Amino acid sequence: MSVKGFKSHPYIPNSVPEVEQEMLREIGLHSIEELHEEVPDEIILKENMNLPEAFGSEYELRRHVESLLKKNSSCADNLNFIGAGCYQHYVPAICDEINGKGEFLTAYGGEAYNDFGRFQTLFEFQSMVAELVDMEVVNVPTMDYSQAASSAIRMGCRVADRTGVLVPAAMDREKLAVIRNYCTPDLLIEEVATDAKTGCMDLADLKVKLNESVGVVYFENPAYLGMFEMNACEIANAAHQAGAQCVVGVDPISLGVVAAPRAYGADIVCGDVQPLGIHMNYGGGQSGFMATMDDPKYVLEFPSRLFGICCTKEPGEYAFADVAYDRTSFGHLRDKAKEYVGTQTALWGITAGVYLATMGPKGMQEVGETIMQNAQYAAERLAALKNVSLRFDTPFFEEFVLDFNKTGKTVAEINQALLERHIFGGRDLSHDFADLGQCAMYCVTEVHTKEDIDALVSALDEIL
Template sequence: MAIKGFKNHPYIPNSVPEVQQEMLKEIGLNCLEDLHKEVPQELKLTKNMNLPKAFQSEYELRRHVEGLLKKNKSCNDYLNFLGAGCWQHYVPAICDEINSRGEFLTAYGGEPYNDFGRFQTLFEYQSLVAELVDMEVVNVPTMDWSQAAATAVRMASRIADRKEVLVPKAMDHEKFLAMKNYCDPDITLVPVEYDKNTGLMDLKDLKKKLSSKTAVVYFENPSYLGFIEVNGQKISDMAHEIGALSLVGVDPSSLGVMEPPVKYGADIICGDLQPLGIHMNYGGGQSGFMATMDDEKFVMEFPSRLFGIAPTTVEGEYGFGDVAYDRTSFGHHREHGKEYVGTQSALWGITAGVYLATMGPKGMEELGQNILQKSQYAISRLNELEGVVGSKFSSVNFKEFVVDFNATGKTVKEINRELLQRGIFGGKDLSCEFPELGQCALYCVTEIHTKTDIDKLITAIEEILRS
């Protein structure tokens, strides 16, 4: 039966060609394909999918899928030294116990009339992360660190009313592209060179690129390449001198042994919650956070939800709810919201809160010390191998470090292929991302690695280099 007014899909809103064209015209586009113009042509499907015939029973389907999954080799099967933004940490059983409860696992959005418990757990998560980073306001999580960094950059741009952002060249290229995509077309990212010996941000190049256009300087500590940025205060001071903000990305697992970025001038802090009790989930256990002080000019620029506590009409009882709800895209302002916010990773925020409550300050300190000691042991053992430099940069490292294989006569790809044959995931090959480093790999050591694990890696690399 034809439905009057519909020329296309009767059950898909805004599918009428005239309506589509009006919407496209409003945002300055000509066709729907313009929405995806940044996707390379070779990634687009130009033919029908080659789908198999439907299975006749649930049993057949399950057996087929399980057979496919068995082909995969996970970190439960192999010894893992990969990190680069998704790290293998120990997950206390209580984290899985709490986040698998029905009221958390299956919750969506949620409003006061049906979701008192989740509001309180997210408030507790925010409070615990705020204590960890020594700031006062923390958002309900974004999708990952990349989104948190990109959102924080846009926040800083609005606060400073400027359109240029300085970022370290020694950062994750995928994160840079995500930030660039988020900031286009009105905010420009300008990479700052790094010192080839230490890896630290080149302060001379930073000074040269700072200007009245600079909204914020973004850097990470520890850095993507693992070294600790000891010039954090100098970088923040240089930004503040020209009226810009300081934005620092941080790995929260380091904060038991390192000062929080606010101590060296950070105005906004961002990072990923994944190290705090969240499984890697095939690379999907990511969850970004942002933090600021309780300053209205910062708070009102958060696009995501903020939960607060308030007294009720009953003495001694408290309620939990949204703070400054109107500023959001789903609040009363709608199209005037700071930026669009959709489904987020609130479940991982609850999980991170459980982890932090379980660990406490002493536990986080022990975690950081454990990681520092084991990563330094791995570096010292790698230095014993002929032609191998355990840490490419002279700076102190936390958890991750760049291993230099240039003098071995073998490529990282060759070494990693042979490590796989021995049941080991080697470090991330940096030869494409950082061609100037040559044959270098980013290795990761956390609290889950034992001395035996590290010694096994050393033995395997030694055998590979001799072959």
């Protein structure tokens, strides 16, 4: 702690001043401030935090926190049409029932002595995701989609033994920031222009930027702005011809109705686990995965845990255990590992496994078809409103961009008016994609009924 006057605390390890100084001397520093010298000065707290007196009981604390939470305006009280990385899908009751079991609820990582079936459950998750994405090896989930994409990109560059990375310009700016942070300075990230008409990656610009230093071409399907990347095969072919790896990010819930990335040339697949039976949470509920074929040149580049089946010392008996554990930073290699991965969202992997087992192939097809039908209906109705249009003429899955530039209103004004009618409007794109002007990205899933969509159309018609 760098706050002046801070003393030792019984619940904070190594907080005794003498112990702190001994640790600093060991690494050649004189103060905690030196350890954090790269932190910008404007975000450093220079005085004690203004904290109120502690509550007298757990009951009082609970009442206080619940009163704060009641100030939130949630999706339970409002119609929600926001997606952009956190999606409102139906969560079968069995998902919450299973992940609430004590032996799973604390599924941080675990070892054989406290397994309680966790290893097998994660193996089943890996197997079902592998079937879904048409790959053979899947990791125990990473912290989130952004980390999965970052790690997949680094893996691809190690396989290609190159340092250049091409990514689409029309991608989530927060995810891109994570990728840059995670890959810099080892890798050079460069954006590929967007086709203004389709919203997809500009093939001409891609081919200009491909050279012998590019190790990975990364794109998403569906793309961040909702549309399917119609040039997926051409992108993968161009990457391979230049000697680069093709890394594709996916929304797994779409794979019940569209081709898996390997069908159009993906070498490494990554994606978001949250749509698979996980509730939306503020600051939680996020999880990511990576997948490849069962080839040592890829498998040995996974930084995170992999579970497989192995023989035990008892003939005919099998167990579930870590695969190639030594390659990980928390295995025997430690600081010599190729990459570090910290907290793993094993609980969400277990939950996603329950969801996939519950749905099965037929269920995944049905939910995908329902999403696309609902989204198509919504887009058609909304684009028929006066001065409103679809921004791109490309097929999409559950998200689409509405153009409000001719309405004379900003997206912020429209969303505020919608909120007054208990509706969360689309994601305002005017900040991250200024060239689009006043456009918003709407998300429609299987939870939206015809009445929900009609209510949105009616509200927008009244506002505009």
